[in-house]
Amino acid sequence: MTLNRRKMLTGTALxxxxxxxxxxxxxxxxxxxxxxxxxxxxxxxxxxxAPSSFEKDxxxxxxxxxxxxxxxxxxxxxxxxxxxxxxxxxxxxxxxxVPDIDPAQHSLxxxxxxxxxxxxxxxxxxxxxxxxxxxxxxxxGNTGTEWTKATRADVQSTHGLLSxxxxxxxxxxxxxxxxxxxxxxxxxxxxGADGAAMSRSIPLKKALDDVIVAYAQNGEALRPEQGYPxxxxxxxxxxxxxxxxxxxxxxxQYPFYTREETSKYTDLMPDGKARQFSFTxxxxxxxxxxxxxxxxxxxxxxxxxxxxxSGHGKITKVYVSTDGGKTWIAARLDGLILDKCLTRxxxxxxxxxxxxxxxxxxxxxxxxxxxxxxxxHARYGDNLYxxxxxxxxxxxxxxxxxxNVFI
Amino acid sequence: MTLNRRKMLTGTALxxxxxxxxxxxxxxxxxxxxxxxxxxxxxxxxxxxAPSSFEKDxxxxxxxxxxxxxxxxxxxxxxxxxxxxxxxxxxxxxxxxVPDIDPAQHSLxxxxxxxxxxxxxxxxxxxxxxxxxxxxxxxxGNTGTEWTKATRADVQSTHGLLSxxxxxxxxxxxxxxxxxxxxxxxxxxxxGADGAAMSRSIPLKKALDDVIVAYAQNGEALRPEQGYPxxxxxxxxxxxxxxxxxxxxxxxQYPFYTREETSKYTDLMPDGKARQFSFTxxxxxxxxxxxxxxxxxxxxxxxxxxxxxSGHGKITKVYVSTDGGKTWIAARLDGLILDKCLTRxxxxxxxxxxxxxxxxxxxxxxxxxxxxxxxxHARYGDNLYxxxxxxxxxxxxxxxxxxNVFI
Numbered sequence: 001m002t003l004n005r006r007k008m009l010t011g012t013a014l015x016x017x018x019x020x021x022x023x024x025x026x027x028x029x030x031x032x033x034x035x036x037x038x039x040x041x042x043x044x045x046x047x048x049x050a051p052s053s054f055e056k057d058x059x060x061x062x063x064x065x066x067x068x069x070x071x072x073x074x075x076x077x078x079x080x081x082x083x084x085x086x087x088x089x090x091x092x093x094x095x096x097x098v099p100d101i102d103p104a105q106h107s108l109x110x111x112x113x114x115x116x117x118x119x120x121x122x123x124x125x126x127x128x129x130x131x132x133x134x135x136x137x138x139x140x141g142n143t144g145t146e147w148t149k150a151t152r153a154d155v156q157s158t159h160g161l162l163s164x165x166x167x168x169x170x171x172x173x174x175x176x177x178x179x180x181x182x183x184x185x186x187x188x189x190x191x192g193a194d195g196a197a198m199s200r201s202i203p204l205k206k207a208l209d210d211v212i213v214a215y216a217q218n219g220e221a222l223r224p225e226q227g228y229p230x231x232x233x234x235x236x237x238x239x240x241x242x243x244x245x246x247x248x249x250x251x252x253q254y255p256f257y258t259r260e261e262t263s264k265y266t267d268l269m270p271d272g273k274a275r276q277f278s279f280t281x282x283x284x285x286x287x288x289x290x291x292x293x294x295x296x297x298x299x300x301x302x303x304x305x306x307x308x309x310s311g312h313g314k315i316t317k318v319y320v321s322t323d324g325g326k327t328w329i330a331a332r333l334d335g336l337i338l339d340k341c342l343t344r345x346x347x348x349x350x351x352x353x354x355x356x357x358x359x360x361x362x363x364x365x366x367x368x369x370x371x372x373x374x375x376x377h378a379r380y381g382d383n384l385y386x387x388x389x390x391x392x393x394x395x396x397x398x399x400x401x402x403x404n405v406f407i
Numbered sequence: 408m409t410l411n412r413r414k415m416l417t418g419t420a421l422x423x424x425x426x427x428x429x430x431x432x433x434x435x436x437x438x439x440x441x442x443x444x445x446x447x448x449x450x451x452x453x454x455x456x457a458p459s460s461f462e463k464d465x466x467x468x469x470x471x472x473x474x475x476x477x478x479x480x481x482x483x484x485x486x487x488x489x490x491x492x493x494x495x496x497x498x499x500x501x502x503x504x505v506p507d508i509d510p511a512q513h514s515l516x517x518x519x520x521x522x523x524x525x526x527x528x529x530x531x532x533x534x535x536x537x538x539x540x541x542x543x544x545x546x547x548g549n550t551g552t553e554w555t556k557a558t559r560a561d562v563q564s565t566h567g568l569l570s571x572x573x574x575x576x577x578x579x580x581x582x583x584x585x586x587x588x589x590x591x592x593x594x595x596x597x598x599g600a601d602g603a604a605m606s607r608s609i610p611l612k613k614a615l616d617d618v619i620v621a622y623a624q625n626g627e628a629l630r631p632e633q634g635y636p637x638x639x640x641x642x643x644x645x646x647x648x649x650x651x652x653x654x655x656x657x658x659x660q661y662p663f664y665t666r667e668e669t670s671k672y673t674d675l676m677p678d679g680k681a682r683q684f685s686f687t688x689x690x691x692x693x694x695x696x697x698x699x700x701x702x703x704x705x706x707x708x709x710x711x712x713x714x715x716x717s718g719h720g721k722i723t724k725v726y727v728s729t730d731g732g733k734t735w736i737a738a739r740l741d742g743l744i745l746d747k748c749l750t751r752x753x754x755x756x757x758x759x760x761x762x763x764x765x766x767x768x769x770x771x772x773x774x775x776x777x778x779x780x781x782x783x784h785a786r787y788g789d790n791l792y793x794x795x796x797x798x799x800x801x802x803x804x805x806x807x808x809x810x811n812v813f814i
Contacts (some may be wrong), residue, residue, distance in 0.1 A: 010534045011525035011585060014518065030516060030655060033508075039476035039602045040504030043632070046466045047480065048458065049495040052635045054510055055628045059453045069446035073454065081575035081623035082539035087493060088456040089627065097447030101440075103461055109421065109437060117421035124417035126696075127708050129755055132489035132742040166742075168488035178418060195446045216488035218625065220496065221462045225450070228459045248437060289533075301534050335539040335573075336743070348536055 010301055051088075055079075060089055061156060069097020069195065072139065074160025077288045077307065082335065083134065083342040085163035087223045093139050093161065094225070096195030099245055103229040106193065108213065112250035115180025122229055125170050125215060132168040133212070133235070135340045136309045138281050140238035140265060140386040147388050148377065150406040154293035158392065158404060159286045162309075164342040165226075167233045169214035172207050172249075185251040189258070190232050193247040200241045201255040202234060206279075210235050213246065236311030236340040237279045238386070240265060270381035281311035282389035283370055285318055285345070285362035296400035299353040304331070308343045310364035315343040317363040322349060324357030324393065324407060325372065331360070356396040357405065373406060417708055458495075462486075467496055468563060476504020476602065479546065481567025484695045484714065489742065490541065490749040492570035494630045500546050500568065501632070503602030506652055510636040513600065515582075515620065519657035522587025529636055532577050532622060539575040540619070540642070542747045543716045545688050547645035547672060547793040554795050555784065557813040561700035565799065565811060566693045569716075571749040572633075574640045576621035579614050579656075592658040596665070597639050600654040607648045608662040609641060613686075617642050620653065643718030643747040644686045645793070647672060677788035688718035689796035690777055692725055692752070692769035703807035706760040711738070715750045717771035722750040724770040729756060731764030731800065731814060732779065738767070763803040764812065780813060 051058065060073035072093040075085055092098075103122045111117035139161035145151045152158045172188075181204070188207045192198040202211065212233040215222060222228040227244030234241045240260060255261065255277070267275040285308035290296060304322075308315045314337055319328035331345035345360070363369045373390035393407040458465065467480035479500040482492055492498075499505075510529045518524035546568035552558045559565045579595075588611070595614045599605040609618065619640040622629060629635040634651030641648045647667060662668065662684070674682040692715035697703060711729075715722045721744055726735035738752035752767070770776040780797035800814040 010531035011517075011527040011582075012531075014516065014524040014526050033512065033600060035506035035508055035652075036600050036602060036604060036654075040501070040506035041631075042473045042476050042504055043469060043478050043480050043499050043501060044467075046468055048466050049497070049630050049632055051455065051494075051627060052629075052631045053507070054635075058627060059455050060451075061453055062450060066449045069449050071450050073450050079628075080626045081537065082573040082626050084491060084573045084626045086625050086627045087458075090456070092450050094447070094450060097449055099442035099447035100460070101442055105440065110418075111421065118418040119421050120418040124419075127417045127710055129710060129739075130488065130712065130741070130753060132751060134743070166489040166491045175418075193440060193443050195443060197443060218493050219487045219489050219491045220458060220465060220493045221486075222459075223456050224448075224459045225456055228461075245442075247443075303534055303536060305537065334537070336541070336745075338743075344539060346537060 058089070060092065063157060069094055072161060074156045075163050076156045077160055077162065078155050078291050078294070083164050083344055084218060085165060087218050087220065090163040090165065090223065090226055091139065091161050092225045093239060094194070095198050098224050099194050100224065101193060101229060101245060106229055106247065108230060108246060108249065110175060110179045110249045112189070112252050113182035113185035114176070114251055115182065118179050120175070122215065125213065128170045129174055130168055131171055131212060132166055134164065134166045134338055135233070135235040136162060136164040136342045137239050137242055138162045138309070140240065140281070143388045144385040146373070146406070147384055148382060150404040153404060155286060155288050155291040158292070161239070165217045166219065167212055167214040168216035169212040169233065172211040172213055175213060176208065181251060184253045187252050187255050189248070189250040189252060189256040190243040190246060191248040192243045193245040198240070198243060198260065199256070199258045200243060200260055201258065202241060204251065206234060206237070236281060238265070238281055241279065265386065267386050268383035278387055282387060283310035283312065283362050283364040283368040284308070284389040285360040285370060286392045287320070287358050287360050287394060290358065290396065290402050291394050292402055292404040294402050296351055296396060296402070299351050302349045302351050304347040304349045304358065306345050306360050308345055308360070308362035309341065310362065310366070310368060311340055312364050312366035312368055314339050314365045315362055316365050318345040319361045320347045321359040322356045325359055328361065351396070353398065355398055357407065358394040358396065359391050361391055465496070467498065470564060476501055479568060481563045482570050483563045484567055484569065485562050485698050485701070490571050490751055491625060492572060494625050494627065497570040497572065497630065497633055498546070498568050499632045500646060501601070502605050505631050506601050507631065508600060508636060508652060513636055513654065515637060515653060515656065517582060517586045517656045519596070519659050520589035520592035521658055522589065525586050527582070529622065532620065535577045536581055537575055538578055538619060539573055541571065541573045541745055542640070542642040543569060543571040543749045544646050544649055545569045545716070547647065547688070550795045551792040553780070553813070554791055555789060557811040560811060562693060562695050562698040565699070568646065572624045573626065574619055574621040575623035576619040576640065579618040579620055582620060583615065588658060591660045594659050594662050596655070596657040596659060596663040597650040597653060598655040599650045600652040605647070605650055605667065606663070606665045607650060607667055608665065609648060611658065613641060613644070643688060645672070645688055648686060672793065674793050675790035685794055689794060690717035690719065690769050690771040690775040691715070691796040692767040692777060693799045694727070694765050694767050694801060697765065697803065697809050698801050699809055699811040701809050703758055703803060703809070706758050709756045709758050711754040711756045711765065713752050713767050715752055715767070715769035716748065717769065717773070717775060718747055719771050719773035719775055721746050721772045722769055723772050725752040726768045727754045728766040729763045732766055735768065758803070760805065762805055764814065765801040765803065766798050768798055
């Protein structure tokens with residue numbers, strides 16, 4: 001049953017001139033490296049593992065100047081696979097640094113227009129029904145620097161305010177069922193215990209839909225940078241609404257107009273008015289390999305590999321172009337395709353050694369699709385920064401060098 | 408819209424004697440802790456994150472004595488949520504320690520009954536079509552100590568040779584399509600580059616079905632303890648067949664009868680014969696919370712929470728008993744229910760302060776279900792150690808203390 005497939009071989013044919021069944025040839029094929037000649041490192045009695053030292057450059061990076069704990073770090077998307085972001089590489093966006101919270105002293109207060117104000121300790125929450133789901137979190141400012149021109153060199157810098165985890169906690173609908181709600185309650189204020197007391201108003205309708213009071217991320221307790229010991233998860237909503245170090249939920253009749261939804265996180269339109277409460281992250285995608293800063297070392301088979309996501313639901317299609325948008329080919333959606341979750345797409349590509357412009361364009365189940373940056377820019381003007389979900393373009397030169405270009 | 412639900416309250420009612428709308432009462436509810444009064448820790452320019460220091464006891468542990476890198480560590484199942492095991496907590500089973508492999512010097516040789524022997528570097532493999540899937544790995548010796556009596560105190564020790572990750576790599580079927588296969592090829596020898604040259608024979612039919620040559624785990628490169636830079640993933644098969652530090656695949660007509668499938672990893676039956684090639688892990692489940700070593704501090708609402716899995720496919724049902732198997736209630740299967748993957752189950756339970764025996768019993772889509780240890784013991788005799796998938800029992804005493812019991 002010899003398979004005669006298309007020969008897009010990447011491996012090296014071994015010993016083509018020798019019989020493949022010769023014992024001698026097999027020995028020659030299989031040199032014994034030093035690490036096979038003696039036992040490796042012993043295991044530790046109590047340990048929390050770490051990546052290989054050969055992966056030391058796969059880290060979060062930042063291009064912001066730190067002031068009083070204000071800043072962000074970026075996920076190294078080009079090095080990641082699948083849809084899970086390891087906890088150690090989840091992007092960060094802090095308004096007053098990372099508090100070091102003792103979970104035994106932390107609690108969640110639920111008050112305002114409720115029937116019975118209540119306080120929940122961590123132990124209380126662990127006794128309530130739990131749910132887990134995998135979903136992305138994207139900062140609304142992700143790719144903001146690329147609104148009017150191509151500025152940053154690589155995909156970690158252009159799109160790295162994006163990560164995806166399995167989150168576990170108590171449905172907020174269950175907690176509000178315990179406290180009861182007044183008839184005129186329409187909004188929920190969520191407030192963090194960090195020095196910024198980061199706070200946002202969330203529609204009660206959303207709160208009762210799919211919001212989770214989360215205490216775990218990728219199986220373990222939340223990481224400190226992700227809100228340990230409690231974080232609100234608002235699937236599909238802009239990152240800052242997923243309030244970290246959650247300490248308070250207050251029900252009210254109207255939005256609370258916190259500073260984060262008046263002076264910040266609004267979108268200035270061409271007519272001078274600001275779009276407010278732009279909660280849901282639009283449909284978006286990006287090719288992460290090959291991408292800016294990489295170099296193709298030889299013509300031949302490559303895998304074009306990227307991520308697509310939408311705050312409106314599931315991804316339905318991703319198209320890829322290698323000629324700057326003139327022609328498009330449907331990519332394969334790999335593995336799980338989940339609601340408000342990163343979806344991996346792949347496409348085999350034989351690079352012919354010529355100039356190419358790589359693009360991807362995602363579609364979601366709500367009928368949304370990605371547009372070019374030029375179209376979005378023409379529609380929304382110069383001032384937009386948040387919610388840039390335009391198509392990303394990577395230029396592959398004849399030398400194989402890849403750069404970020406604005407199209 | 409006040410919801411008057413069953414009041415299985417775990418939280419604390421706040422200020423019942425004051426008006427809930429009083430400003431004064433709200434201030435009293437919300438003391439300002441020290442970590443809200445000043446900025447937290449700044450973020451780092453280049454960083455790989457770590458868990459909170461308050462989680463320092465959530466680590467892998469071992470009860471084996473280390474000899475020449477031989478041993479295992481256990482995943483802290485009682486502390487984990489959802490289905491993903493973080494890389495730092497994935498269980499370990501090594502036969503010669505953890506080699507420190509330079510990926511630039513590592514390659515995979517595919518030879519034997521192939522049309523064209525080939526060598527694949529990591530770069531080669533990264534250019535081939537990739538797939539990701541979430542699946543469990545369980546050591547065939549998991550729970551072996553519990554075959555004839557209850558020996559270990561907690562679920563980390565009884566069931567901790569079990570973890571679940573998102574794995575990414577190249578389908579082995581694709582690689583064998585590149586090398587071609589001879590007509591009489593039926594088995595694949597997989598060999599690791601560790602000092603034990605750990606090796607197992609895998610049916611070619613399985614190899615062409617769903618086996619992956621994996622280079623990534625939970626989004627990032629494989630962890631050193633999990634086979635960095637290459638590992639074979641054989642979904643549903645016993646852990647040791649998921650060969651780590653993979654360096655060689657050889658196709659042959661017959662099994663290779665390595666020491667791991669002759670002197671080890673066989674199952675001695677009552678008639679003195681040994682069951683060989685018992686690849687597939689049976690359907691199994693365990694309650695992880697509450698579980699051995701924990702203490703219930705007060706009667707009232709608890710969440711019974713556990714994991715179910717099967718090497719034969721998807722989990723279809725899990726039943727829970729709180730009276731040692733006299734009566735059973737269907738648990739809720741939470742979140743994703745995937746092929747050959749951990750599945751989380753939950754059931755609310757009001758503990759009345761009396762003695763209880765907690766058990767779970769899983770069913771899979773192939774029609775298999777878990778039996779009691781007594782039944783399995785009677786069927787297979789005293790000598791079995793591997794492939795114990797019997798029902799686990801936890802005894803809750805009237806004081807709330809929980810112990811491991813054999814039923």
